[in-house]
Amino acid sequence: MDKLAIIGGRPLYGDIPISGAKNSALKVMAAALLSDEPLTLYNVPRLADVDMLLRLLEQHGTASSFEGSTLRLHAKDITSTEAPYDLVRKMRASFNVLGPLLARERKAKVSLPGGCAIGARPVDLHLKALTAMGAKIELDEGYVFAEAPEGLKGADIAFPFVSVGATEHAMLAAVRATGTTTIENAAREPEITDLAECLNAMGGKVMGSGTSTITVEGVAHLHAAEHQVLPDRIETGAYIMAVAATGGELELKGARADLLGAAWAVLEEVGINLEEIDGGLRVKRLGDRCTATDIVTQPFPGFPTDLQAQFMALMTMADGVSTIKETIFENRFMHAPELGRMGAKIAVDGQTATVRGVARLKGAPVMATDLRASMSLVIAGLAAEGQTMVNRVYHLDRGFERLEEKLQACGALIERVKE
Ligand SMILES: CC(=O)N[C@H]1[C@@H](OP(=O)(O)OP(=O)(O)OC[C@H]2O[C@@H](n3ccc(=O)[nH]c3=O)[C@H](O)[C@@H]2O)O[C@H](CO)[C@@H](O)[C@@H]1O
Numbered sequence: 001m002d003k004l005a006i007i008g009g010r011p012l013y014g015d016i017p018i019s020g021a022k023n024s025a026l027k028v029m030a031a032a033l034l035s036d037e038p039l040t041l042y043n044v045p046r047l048a049d050v051d052m053l054l055r056l057l058e059q060h061g062t063a064s065s066f067e068g069s070t071l072r073l074h075a076k077d078i079t080s081t082e083a084p085y086d087l088v089r090k091m092r093a094s095f096n097v098l099g100p101l102l103a104r105e106r107k108a109k110v111s112l113p114g115g116c117a118i119g120a121r122p123v124d125l126h127l128k129a130l131t132a133m134g135a136k137i138e139l140d141e142g143y144v145f146a147e148a149p150e151g152l153k154g155a156d157i158a159f160p161f162v163s164v165g166a167t168e169h170a171m172l173a174a175v176r177a178t179g180t181t182t183i184e185n186a187a188r189e190p191e192i193t194d195l196a197e198c199l200n201a202m203g204g205k206v207m208g209s210g211t212s213t214i215t216v217e218g219v220a221h222l223h224a225a226e227h228q229v230l231p232d233r234i235e236t237g238a239y240i241m242a243v244a245a246t247g248g249e250l251e252l253k254g255a256r257a258d259l260l261g262a263a264w265a266v267l268e269e270v271g272i273n274l275e276e277i278d279g280g281l282r283v284k285r286l287g288d289r290c291t292a293t294d295i296v297t298q299p300f301p302g303f304p305t306d307l308q309a310q311f312m313a314l315m316t317m318a319d320g321v322s323t324i325k326e327t328i329f330e331n332r333f334m335h336a337p338e339l340g341r342m343g344a345k346i347a348v349d350g351q352t353a354t355v356r357g358v359a360r361l362k363g364a365p366v367m368a369t370d371l372r373a374s375m376s377l378v379i380a381g382l383a384a385e386g387q388t389m390v391n392r393v394y395h396l397d398r399g400f401e402r403l404e405e406k407l408q409a410c411g412a413l414i415e416r417v418k419e
C-alpha cells in the first residue's frame with residue numbers, strides 16, 4: 001500500500017490544472033450503455049474509479065479507448081447484463097449501470113454497491129424509481145435482479161429527500177423509457193446538469209436539470225455524441241483550502257466559480273481572496289490565518305459534504321471556534337481523530353464537530369479512511385510543521401488526479417512512497 005510523505009510548512013505558488021469531475025465522468029460513462037453508437041467524452045480524469053468503471057463497461061461489451069483525457073466508448077452490443085460484485089463493490093457510481101441496462105436490454109443483475117465507508121448509503125430510492133417505471137426488482141445474495149419485459153415506462157417520481165445518485169439513475173433509465181417521466185425533488189448538483197447535457201447530445205429529451213423538477217420524454221434510440229465533462233468542483237475547493245492553509249497564491253486553471261455554490265461565500269468569509277480570471281480562478285489567503293466560521297453540509301447549492309473534511313482541516317488552524325454539521329452522511333467524521341494526531345482540537349458530538357483552531361499543527365503518521373478525508377490529511381500535512389506520513393493513499397487515487405505532481409509543481413514537498 002502506497003503512502004504519501006509530506007514535509008509541511010511551505011507556501012504553495014503556481015498553477016494547478018483542474019481535472020474533469022469524477023462525479024460527473026462516472027455518470028456520463030454509464031450513459032454510453034444506452035446507445036449502440038459511440039460516445040466520445042472529453043476532459044475525463046484518469047482515476048482509479050474511472051478505470052474500475054471502464055472494466056465494468058467492458059464486461060458489458062463496451063469497446064473503449066483512452067487518449068489523454070479523451071475517452072471513446074462504444075457499446076454496440078451488450079454482451080452481458082450482469083455487473084459482478086468485484087467490479088461494483090469499490091465504488092458507488094457503478095451501480096448506475098442498472099438503469100441503462102434495464103432500459104436497453106430489459107433485464108439486469110447488478111451487485112449492491114460499495115463506495116466510501118461514510119454511512120449506510122442505501123439504494124432504496126434508486127430501486128423505487130425503477131419500480132415506478134415498471135421494473136420488477138428482487139434482492140438476493142447481495143444482487144439486484146431487475147427485469148422489465150415490456151420495457152420501462154415513464155412515471156411520476158417524487159423523492160422524499162434529495163438524492164444525487166437516485167436522480168441520476170432515474171434520468172438514465174427514463175431517457176429510453178416509453179412516455180414521460182417527471183422527477184420531483186430532484187438533486188440540483190452541477191453534475192446532474194452535465195449528465196442531462198450529455199443525454200441531450202445523444203438525442204435524449206431531458207428538461208429542467210438544475211431545478212427541483214426534471215422532465216424526461218423517453219426516446220426509442222440514442223445516437224453518437226460528444227460531451228465535455230465539467231471541471232471538478234470538489235478538487236477546486238480542495239486546492240483552495242490547501243493554499244488557504246499554507247499561504248501562497250494559486251491559479252486554478254479551468255476552475256469555475258459558479259460550480260462552488262454556497263462554498264464560495266464561506267471561503268471568502270474565512271479570509272480567502274477568490275478572483276475569477278480568464279480561464280480559471282486566482283486564490284490566496286488574505287491574512288496570516290483564516291478565521292473560523294460555521295458550516296452545515298447540504299445538497300447543492302449548499303456547502304457540499306464532499307468538501308466538509310477538507311474544510312475541517314482548514315478550520316483546525318483557523319483563528320477561533322468553528323462548528324461543522326454533517327447532514328448528508330452519518331459517519332463522515334473519520335478524519336477528526338486523524339487530524340487530532342496532528343494536534344487539532346476537535347470534539348465530535350453526533351453529527352456536529354466543534355473545532356478549536358490552533359496556531360500550528362505538527363506532522364504525524366496518519367491513516368486515510370476515505371477519499372475526501374484523505375485530502376483533508378494532505379491539506380493538514382502541507383501546512384503542518386515537520387513530516388506527515390499519510391497511509392492508505394489508494395483512497396486518494398480514486399478521486400484526485402495526479403495529486404503529488406500538481407502539488408509538487410507549486411512547491412510542495414510531497415512524495416509517494418511505494419511499498
Ligand atoms: C445530496 C448529496 O450531497 N449527495 C452526495 C452523495 O451522493 P450519493 O449519490 O452518493 O448519495 P445521495 O445523494 O443519494 O445520498 C443523499 C442521502 O440520501 C440517502 N439515500 C440515498 C439513496 C437512497 O436510495 N436512499 C437513501 O436513503 C443517503 O444515505 C444520504 O444520506 O455523495 C456523493 C459522494 O460523496 C456526493 O458527491 C453527493 O453530493
Ligand SMILES: C=C(OP(=O)(O)O)C(=O)O
Nearest residue numbers: 091092093115116306371
Ligand atoms: C464518497 C465519494 O465517492 P463514492 O460515492 O463513490 O463513495 C466522493 O466522491 O466523495
